[in-house]
Amino acid sequence: xxxxxxxxxxDTELRQRVFDSIGELLPRVLRREIPPVSxxxxxxxxLGLRSATMLELLLELEExxxxxxxxxxxxxxxMNTVGNLADFVATHxxxx
Amino acid sequence: MTAIEAVAxxxxxxxxxxxxxxxxxxxxxVQVRLFKRFHGLRxxxxxxxxxxxELLLSAAARLDALRGREHQxxxxxxARTMPVVxxxxxxxxxxxxxxxxxxxxxAFTVTHHACATGLLAIDIAGQLLAADSEPGAxxxxxxxxxxxxxDAQLVPGSSIxxxxxxxxxxxSGGPRDRLLSYASSIRGEFDGRLEDxxxxxxxxxxxxxxxLADALQAAVAQAGLRLDEISLILPHNVNVVxxxxxxxxxxxxxxxxxxxNVPVTGHAFCADSFINYQTAAERGLLRSGDRYVIxxxxxxxxxxxxxxxx
Numbered sequence: 001x002x003x004x005x006x007x008x009x010x011d012t013e014l015r016q017r018v019f020d021s022i023g024e025l026l027p028r029v030l031r032r033e034i035p036p037v038s039x040x041x042x043x044x045x046x047l048g049l050r051s052a053t054m055l056e057l058l059l060e061l062e063e064x065x066x067x068x069x070x071x072x073x074x075x076x077x078x079m080n081t082v083g084n085l086a087d088f089v090a091t092h093x094x095x096x
Numbered sequence: 097m098t099a100i101e102a103v104a105x106x107x108x109x110x111x112x113x114x115x116x117x118x119x120x121x122x123x124x125x126v127q128v129r130l131f132k133r134f135h136g137l138r139x140x141x142x143x144x145x146x147x148x149x150e151l152l153l154s155a156a157a158r159l160d161a162l163r164g165r166e167h168q169x170x171x172x173x174x175a176r177t178m179p180v181v182x183x184x185x186x187x188x189x190x191x192x193x194x195x196x197x198x199x200x201x202x203a204f205t206v207t208h209h210a211c212a213t214g215l216l217a218i219d220i221a222g223q224l225l226a227a228d229s230e231p232g233a234x235x236x237x238x239x240x241x242x243x244x245x246x247d248a249q250l251v252p253g254s255s256i257x258x259x260x261x262x263x264x265x266x267x268s269g270g271p272r273d274r275l276l277s278y279a280s281s282i283r284g285e286f287d288g289r290l291e292d293x294x295x296x297x298x299x300x301x302x303x304x305x306x307x308l309a310d311a312l313q314a315a316v317a318q319a320g321l322r323l324d325e326i327s328l329i330l331p332h333n334v335n336v337v338x339x340x341x342x343x344x345x346x347x348x349x350x351x352x353x354x355x356x357n358v359p360v361t362g363h364a365f366c367a368d369s370f371i372n373y374q375t376a377a378e379r380g381l382l383r384s385g386d387r388y389v390i391x392x393x394x395x396x397x398x399x400x401x402x403x404x405x406x
Binding site for chain 2: 044051055059071
C-alpha cells in the first residue's frame, strides 16, 4: 500500500467518483439491469439491496476506486439511499 | 435449578480455508472476500470420512465428568439444526448411547429451533430432571452436525457451517453454571428457504437484529439483571458483523462477546454455544459469580437467550 490518507471531511471529487461507481456497480451486485440512480434512490426498498449485497457493493467499490473503506462504523440503517452511501464511503475511506 | 456440570468439545483437525469451498458452494470471489472481510470467517473444520455418530462420540469421549456416572444419565438429547440428517432407520443418538453405555437413558433429538435448538435442549433437559425422582439424575446434551449438502453448509450471505461437536452434562442442581433464565421467541412467519424467497429474506434480515436483541434483553430482565451486569455473551458463531451491529443496537461492548472462534470453527450448528463456553472457561474469562448470556438465532425463525451464573 502506498501513502495513506484518511478522509475525515467530505471530499467532493471522491464523493462524485463514489457516486458514479455505485451506479456502475449496482447492476453487477444485483445481477440485473437498473434505471439510472440519483442521490435519493432507496437502496433497500427501491433497488432490493440486502445486507450481503450491500457489503458486496462496498468490496467492489474498494477495488474499483482503489480505496479501503473503514467498516467499523458501518450500519445499514444509516445508509438507506445512494446519496447516504456515497457520503459514508467518501468520509470513511483510506486511499490505497 | 438447572445447571451445567461439564462441557467437552471436539474440533476435527482438518481445517478447510473458505476459498477452497468456493467451487462446491458456488461462491464468487467477491462473496468469499465478503465472508472473510466482514463476516470474520477464515477456515471451516471438516471430517469428510467421519459419520455423525463418530463426530458426537468424539466430543462425548472428552467429557471426563461422565466417566463412572453413566448409570446416572437418564436423558440424552441431540440438539440439531437440521430436522433430517440420516436415512431411516439409522439413528445416531441411539448409536451414541450404545457406545457410551447409556442404553438405559431416554434418548431423542430436539429440533425445529434451528441453530437455537441447543438452548432449547438445555431447557428441556433441566425440566425433565426437575420432574425426575431419581437422585443424582443427569442429562447429556449433544450438539454438532455434518455439513452434508450445500444447504447444510451455507447460509447465503451470512455464514458457512463447520463440523464440530459438543457434549454437555446437565443436572437439576449444582453450584457451577446455574441457569437463571431462558427467553425464546418463535417467529414462524419467517419459515421458508430464504435463498428462493427474496421478500421473505429481506423481512427476516430487517427483523433479525431487533428480535435477537429482544430475546437477549428479555432473558437478562427475567434474571432480574441489567445488561451492564452481564460479563460476557457467548454467541452463535454465525458471523462477526451481525454481532457488531447487535452490540451497537443494545449498547453492549462487542469485546465482551466471544467472537474469537468464528474464524476457526465457522458456524458449528448448535455446538457454537458450548465451544464458546469451553473457550471462555479455558481462558479464565468467567469468574465465580459472573453472569453471562448464551444467545442464538435459528432460521425459521427462533431467537433465544439464556442467562447463567458461573
